[in-house]
Amino acid sequence: MTKVELGPDGKPVVPEEVLGAVRTLIEWAGDDPSREGLLDTPKRVARAWLEYCQGYADDPAIHLSRTFEEVGGYDEIVMLRDIPFQSHCEHHMAPITGKASIAYLPKDRVVGISKLARVLNGYARRLQVQERLTAEVAKCIWDNLQPHGVAVVIDAQHGCMTGRGVRTPGVGMVTSRLLGSFLDDERSRKEVLALMGY
Ligand SMILES: Nc1nc2c(ncn2[C@@H]2O[C@H](COP(=O)(O)OP(=O)(O)OP(=O)(O)O)[C@@H](O)[C@H]2O)c(=O)[nH]1
Numbered sequence: 153m154t155k156v157e158l159g160p161d162g163k164p165v166v167p168e169e170v171l172g173a174v175r176t177l178i179e180w181a182g183d184d185p186s187r188e189g190l191l192d193t194p195k196r197v198a199r200a201w202l203e204y205c206q207g208y209a210d211d212p213a214i215h216l217s218r219t220f221e222e223v224g225g226y227d228e229i230v231m232l233r234d235i236p237f238q239s240h241c242e243h244h245m246a247p248i249t250g251k252a253s254i255a256y257l258p259k260d261r262v263v264g265i266s267k268l269a270r271v272l273n274g275y276a277r278r279l280q281v282q283e284r285l286t287a288e289v290a291k292c293i294w295d296n297l298q299p300h301g302v303a304v305v306i307d308a309q310h311g312c313m314t315g316r317g318v319r320t321p322g323v324g325m326v327t328s329r330l331l332g333s334f335l336d337d338e339r340s341r342k343e344v345l346a347l348m349g350y
């Protein structure tokens with residue numbers, strides 16, 4: 153990721169070529185980038201995209217580096233259900249809006265529960281396809297916590313299918329990645345999917 157400089161107002165400085173690119177897009181789309189309402193738009197758009205893509209500056213594995221072992225012998229499923237998130241599809245840079253359920257079956261140690269949502273955001277705030285997002289979140293938890301099982305299910309709507317193209321508002325894309333005991337053991341798989349509400 154390009155190093156971002158902060159201006160005196162504490163906001164990111166936007167290079168002239170980025171401003172120019174947004175101006176060109178506005179013009180190409182049919183509007184006049186020099187009219188008053190659009191004058192500051194390139195700067196806002198550029199800064200907004202830095203936020204949408206904040207994940208490039210994040211190493212999601214770091215969020216899983218602090219674990220706790222004293223959990224009273226708890227060795228059942230730990231889950232964050234229906235975490236709302238936003239991402240952007242890498243094909244159209246259109247919003248992907250949805251919810252993710254993330255579960256793992258701990259082996260000896262657990263992680264602070266907010267960290268699962270942080271891992272999700274670290275990968276979601278990039279240009280994505282939903283399949284890769286699902287797989288990356290699962291792999292990060294699998295590699296770093298080395299649990300007995302990991303399950304990630306994402307249900308999301310794609311702006312490129314609602315606001316344009318095929319225009320099918322309301323349709324959800326569902327993806328899942330199950331690893332370890334959630335993949336191998338039918339009883340565990342059924343239990344985790346039932347807890348997620350599937
Ligand atoms: N598998 C998958 N497809 C996605 C995702 N996000 C967007 N897409 C699809 O990416 C595809 C890109 O297809 P193209 O034919 O190259 O692009 P397009 O002409 O804009 O396609 P339409 O959206 O059908 O108008 C579309 O079918 C999108 O629905 C995603 O996360 N996963």
Ligand SMILES: [Zn+2]
Pocket residue numbers: 241242243244245246310312313
């Ligand atoms: Zn798309």
